[in-house]
Amino acid sequence: MADMAKFEEEVNKLRTLEKDREKYFTSRQEMEMRLTESKNVKAELDLMESDSKVYKLIGAVLVRQDLEEARSTVEKRLEFIDSETKRVEASISDISKKCTEQRDKVMNMQKSFQMMAQAAAQAQKK
Structure with a gap:
């Protein structure tokens, strides 16, 4: 059961990372x-x-502005x-990498659970 709690925790981490992404x-x-604008x-x-x-x-008022000042702004x-x-692109790259790592971790845990279930099923057959 502790393994299942750890699995749920890792899945929640993945969901959080995906939301952030x-x-x-x-x-x-x-x-x-x-x-573009x-x-x-x-x-x-x-x-x-x-x-x-x-x-x-500016707010609801049009204020005259120097052309060069406008260009500079x-x-x-x-x-x-x-x-x-x-900055955002770097963050996307970083969090995408973390998502991939976390997804791999979750998938490996799933595979481990499946292998344990198969082993238990085979042990019951004997």
């Missing part, structure tokens, strides 16, 4: 959306003339998103 996948998707904004800003008026939405946002994406 899903959170990272969701985070990566959000980063990709933000990156920011790239579109950068492309639009690059098309603008130097004397164009740019407005930034978007560039910094792109850099931030890039670094966050790399």
Whole structure:
């Protein structure tokens, strides 16, 4: 019975790891959306003339912003998103490795239980 409790514990660890991995996948998707949006904004800003008026939405108010300041802000946002994406990718890689290791551990425990059950069944036949 202690073996079964240990097995349940390992299965729960695997479930937790898989849930965490899903959170990272969701985070990566959000980063990709933000990156696409920011790239579109950068492309639009690059098309603008130097004397164009740019407005930034702050809460419910549009505030005029210098074009170069807007470009700089978007560039910094792109850099931030890039670094966050790399961090999330590294986390996904790490947790995927842990999931694989944990899944292997659970499968090995299952095989062990099956072998013990087969041995017990054969012992009863004799």
